[in-house]
Amino acid sequence: VGNQARTDPTQDLSIWRHAGESWKVTGVDVRRVDDSTVTLTVHADLPLVDAQYTMTYEVHEDGVIVVGAAYHPGARKLAMMPRFGLGLVVSPGLERLRWYGRGPAETYVDRAFERVGVYRSSVDAEWVEYSRPQENGNKVDVRWIELSNEEGIGLRAEGLPLLSVGARHVTTVDMEQAAYSYQLTRRPETYLNLDLGQMGVGGIDSWSRLATDFAVTIGSRSGMRQIPVPSRSFLVAAAAKESATNGSWVCE
Numbered sequence: 001v002g003n004q005a006r007t008d009p010t011q012d013l014s015i016w017r018h019a020g021e022s023w024k025v026t027g028v029d030v031r032r033v034d035d036s037t038v039t040l041t042v043h044a045d046l047p048l049v050d051a052q053y054t055m056t057y058e059v060h061e062d063g064v065i066v067v068g069a070a071y072h073p074g075a076r077k078l079a080m081m082p083r084f085g086l087g088l089v090v091s092p093g094l095e096r097l098r099w100y101g102r103g104p105a106e107t108y109v110d111r112a113f114e115r116v117g118v119y120r121s122s123v124d125a126e127w128v129e130y131s132r133p134q135e136n137g138n139k140v141d142v143r144w145i146e147l148s149n150e151e152g153i154g155l156r157a158e159g160l161p162l163l164s165v166g167a168r169h170v171t172t173v174d175m176e177q178a179a180y181s182y183q184l185t186r187r188p189e190t191y192l193n194l195d196l197g198q199m200g201v202g203g204i205d206s207w208s209r210l211a212t213d214f215a216v217t218i219g220s221r222s223g224m225r226q227i228p229v230p231s232r233s234f235l236v237a238a239a240a241k242e243s244a245t246n247g248s249w250v251c252e
Contacts, residue, residue: 013082015049022048036061050074066160085164085195092188094147094154097121097167101142109164110200112140123147123167123190133175133184138166138198147190157194164195 027043040057051074058066069086102112103119106128128136139145142163148154157163169186178184 013079016082019046019049022046023053049078050076083198085193088192090147090190090192093149095122096148097123099139099142099145101139103139106137107140108138108201109140127168133178133181140164164197166193
């Protein structure tokens with residue numbers, strides 16, 4: 001949004017805007033791994049981009065859910081994928097934010113200048129004001145992120161291995177439709193992005209040709225490993241098996 005918009009007609013990224021929303025489920029498989037673990041696999045088509053998408057949910061009896069997403073591109077040539085990630089809608093009240101990654105300022109793949117450490121903040125405090133509402137407040141190289149209430153109860157998402165994350169009280173559509181921040185209505189729930197990655201914010205202008213050095217590569221693979229981490233309430237571990245377009249899950 002905003003600083004990721006470009007005018008080069010050879011790099012029309014708009015097709016990806018609704019790619020995830022177009023998905024059509026083609027099959028669901030359920031498998032009991034053992035007495036305490038069940039795996040749910042959802043297969044789907046993405047007709048808007050002529051591709052396939054697979055999501056896996058490995059549910060453990062202790063509340064841990066390992067989530068995997070895989071994008072399978074078709075033969076059609078498309079503009080580069082601007083973002084691969086999963087969107088989590090978090091229940092109201094989980095305002096405290098803690099993460100192990102780059103910070104405390106916002107970072108992107110081509111703006112990863114902050115030090116890696118453990119940082120504390122709040123969802124509201126991570127909003128970065130620009131001349132008009134746009135993508136902001138992102139954190140890269142995140143090992144894990146926690147959202148909790150005043151009693152310390154909440155959720156923890158852990159990258160397998162790393163995440164690019166952002167949390168705010170407005171949706172992407174909200175930001176696109178507002179010319180100024182005062183026109184935004186704060187929603188009680190939190191919209192948490194858990195991404196394998198998104199394209200860089202670009203150079204010093206908005207009309208130059210897009211640089212592909214910091215693009216999300218379609219069809220690339222990344223080695224993943226599960227790291228069990230205890231949580232006060234429950235943990236969601238997000239894993240990406242291949243580069244993928246937008247998917248989502250809701251956990252309350």
